[in-house]
Amino acid sequence: MSLNPASLGRKLRFAQIIVFEQVLRSGSILRAAQALNMTQSAVTKVIHELEGQLGAPLLIRGNRGVTTTEFGELVARRAKTLLAELRHLTDEISAFREGTSGQVLIGTLISASAVLLPRAIQLLKEQAPAVSVTLRVGQMDQLLPALAVGDLDVVVGRIPEDVSWRATAPGLEAEILHREPLCVVGGMHHPMASHTSTTLQALSDYPWILPTRDSSLRQTAEHLFYDAGLALPANVVESLSVMTNVALMFDQKTLGLMPRSAARQFVDTGSLAIIPLENAPSFGDVGFFAVPGTLAVRAVELFKDCLRAAAREVG
Incomplete structure (x- = not known):
């Protein structure tokens, strides 16, 4: 079926796009109907109408809910863009009026x-x-x-x-x-906190908290040790949870890496100390x-x- 913007624009209604996006967000026809305060049959009818107007199936229905077809995924990407523009239009009108x-x-x-x-x-x-x-x-x-x-x-x-x-x-x-500096932090009473300067080698035997391997900061952490000619510490917890990391460092042994602006907040409250490391890297x-x-x-x-x-x- 050949479509052009004019013919498609006459057929489609924004309400159909809203229903389709809610089905994808909810993962099922039933939950979408509940979120939209509609009946399940009404939501199903809207999806069938939309599939008929576009000329191809949008959803695969299964015991665990719905997933998109390859064609449905294409439509879903554009639907999100259309709804984002609708939200922006609403905001602009509100800003103009109020x-x-x-x-x-x-x-x-x-x-x-x-x-x-x-x-x-x-x-x-x-x-x-x-x-x-x-x-x-x-x-x-x-x-x-x-x-x-x-x-x-x-x-x-x-x-x-x-x-x-x-x-x-x-x-x-x-x-x-x-540009943000990076620093090594530990508990306020960490043995290395009172030193005026230290090296990464002197810190490598302590327990460490490193960023998880899927985070962009992990590569920076690894280069910190490799550039110093050191292997990664043997005793490591991988975490990006700031509050968990701070709690772990209360043992006055564990060390971690933080952007200096974040570290300063914990230093000012007496929670952590910045360990004065020679040649500290940049956070970026x-x-x-x-x-x-x-x-x-x-x-x-x-x-x-x-x-x-x-x-x-x-x-």
């Missing part, structure tokens, strides 16, 4: 600056209290594809020095805001990822400006 309002969906890499993002949100709320802010924490291979299809507006975090991330989500751009560039060329959404653009202002304060 002043600065709307919603900003922020993805944050677990290794993101502990100072930059909270400060940027504070600045945003000072200027636009009515803007709703939603945070989603994850890894780059989860957040960047979500950003590319419109599920997120901005992703804030560490920007890798290589450009391999572009393969995950081509078409995105990164803006560097500041911190900034944000965004989709270039999209229509400017007032609340999102305001948040980007707040990120830039917060970076100047950090600097």
Whole structure:
């Protein structure tokens, strides 16, 4: 069946796209019907109508719910983009009618600056209290594809020095805001905390917390030891949970790696100490990822400006 934008536009209704996306989000017709306050048969009818208009099956129905066909996956990607634009249109209309309002969906890499993002949100709320802010924490291979299809507006975090991330989500751009040092941390009474300087070799026999192997920071941690001619420590916990890591370091033996801005917060509260390591590595560039060329959404653009202002304060 040959389609063109005009003929498809006359057939499709936005409500159909909303129902289809909710079915994918819920994983079943029944749960989608409950979320939409519709009957199961009404949701099924909408999906059948949509499949008839597009000329191919969208879903595979099974005992455990529904999954997309290959064609359905293609439609799902575009549906998310359409719904993201609808959300932006709603925000823009609200902002025009009521002043600065709307919603900003922020993805944050677990290794993101502990100072930059909270400060940027504070600045945003000072200027636009009515803007709703939603945070989603994850890894780059989860957040960047979500950003590319419109599920997120901005992703804030560490920007890798290589450009391999572009393969995950081509078409995105990164803006560097500041460079962050990396430091070794331990409990306030760690035996090495009182030293004025130490080497990585002197620290290698202690228990260590290293980033998980699927995180972008793991490569930095491995290079730290390899560049010093050392193997990775034998006694290791792999974790990206900040609060768990801090609790583990209360044993006054375990060491970990943190961006200096995050470490300073725990030092100031008397929780941790920065171990003075010779030739400490850089955490890297911190900034944000965004989709270039999209229509400017007032609340999102305001948040980007707040990120830039917060970076100047950090600097």
